Amino acid sequence: MPRSEPGSRDGPVGIKQVAQLAGVSPGTVSNVLNKPERVAAKTRARVEQVIKELGFVRNGSAASLRAGHGRTIGLMMLDLGNPFFTEMARGVEDLMSEREYGVILCGSASQVGREQRNVRMLAEQQVRGVLVTPVSDSGESLARLRERNIPSVMLDHAATRSDQCSVTVDDVAGGRLAVAHLLERGARDIVFVGGPLTTRQNADRRAGARKALREAGCGTLREVIVDEMTPRAGHEAAEHLLAELPDAVFCANDLLAMGVLRVLLQQGVRVPGRVMLIGYDDIEYALASAIPLTSIRQPPYKLGRIAAELLLDECEHPGSHAHQQIMFQPELVVRESTS
Numbered sequence: 001m002p003r004s005e006p007g008s009r010d011g012p013v014g015i016k017q018v019a020q021l022a023g024v025s026p027g028t029v030s031n032v033l034n035k036p037e038r039v040a041a042k043t044r045a046r047v048e049q050v051i052k053e054l055g056f057v058r059n060g061s062a063a064s065l066r067a068g069h070g071r072t073i074g075l076m077m078l079d080l081g082n083p084f085f086t087e088m089a090r091g092v093e094d095l096m097s098e099r100e101y102g103v104i105l106c107g108s109a110s111q112v113g114r115e116q117r118n119v120r121m122l123a124e125q126q127v128r129g130v131l132v133t134p135v136s137d138s139g140e141s142l143a144r145l146r147e148r149n150i151p152s153v154m155l156d157h158a159a160t161r162s163d164q165c166s167v168t169v170d171d172v173a174g175g176r177l178a179v180a181h182l183l184e185r186g187a188r189d190i191v192f193v194g195g196p197l198t199t200r201q202n203a204d205r206r207a208g209a210r211k212a213l214r215e216a217g218c219g220t221l222r223e224v225i226v227d228e229m230t231p232r233a234g235h236e237a238a239e240h241l242l243a244e245l246p247d248a249v250f251c252a253n254d255l256l257a258m259g260v261l262r263v264l265l266q267q268g269v270r271v272p273g274r275v276m277l278i279g280y281d282d283i284e285y286a287l288a289s290a291i292p293l294t295s296i297r298q299p300p301y302k303l304g305r306i307a308a309e310l311l312l313d314e315c316e317h318p319g320s321h322a323h324q325q326i327m328f329q330p331e332l333v334v335r336e337s338t339s
């Protein structure tokens, strides 16, 4: 029987080439790969030797298609440029790597159309499950995943259905913590700078801010709503403040706060002496900011890791899986920008 040299044919080596060289059926090679206990040790050793010689690499996608499920999950987040989400992705990927799953990472850029395209792409890739920070409250993308029997866990967004897992932080409590702190520091005229209010995180943080004012029975809350939660958008928001400087600014995330801070300092406005400033997330740069930023801390790595564990439990143990809606409490971290 002619021995084909490893790599002597174009394209990847297939199961048939391995079977031919090992002198067994393709089914025996498939058993060596998937159910080795069914193959006699001597035959298994011969097939494994041929696999090594030919440099055969199994097609994971084909295997997962045949088996009806893959070892790849989808992770869809709002903004891949935000350190909050990259830290959350690190928590997901660490867990998935330990459990030998791959991760397909995609961003929605807070756009519904892009989120829908991502859902279709992930379904076509036969992912085992999806972790998603939804763009809106519509539940549309999650419904599409359910229709395709693809398990999902909401990340950084509370589920409203008992048959949907979610892992998030109480953003109403976070907004309340931020503004209660500013009021305690003597601020009365406060501005909320937030992203689109169709994004649950912004709406909840503003609701918490308003709750703090009601509970204190004092203070006023103006607002500047921008189209994205980035330092550039923070710059834009700050331009609106210069004509009538407030006592304090509460930004819905640290990236906005860093943009606001830069404009205030450029304009010679003392922070915190003239205007106090508080952000949200407590990303690494908050500490390293020109004026260390007071912020509302969230645990993105833990959020990602726990959501990943919930998803794999639902994928691997659908019969015994118990859905959970986990909500962590935020933490106030006081630094120079309000002290």
Ligand code: RIB
Residues within 6 Å of the ligand: 078, 079, 082, 084, 156, 201, 229, 252, 253, 254, 280, 281
């Ligand atoms: O994506 C906007 C914000 O929501 C992030 O900065 C983080 O706070 C998330 O919860």
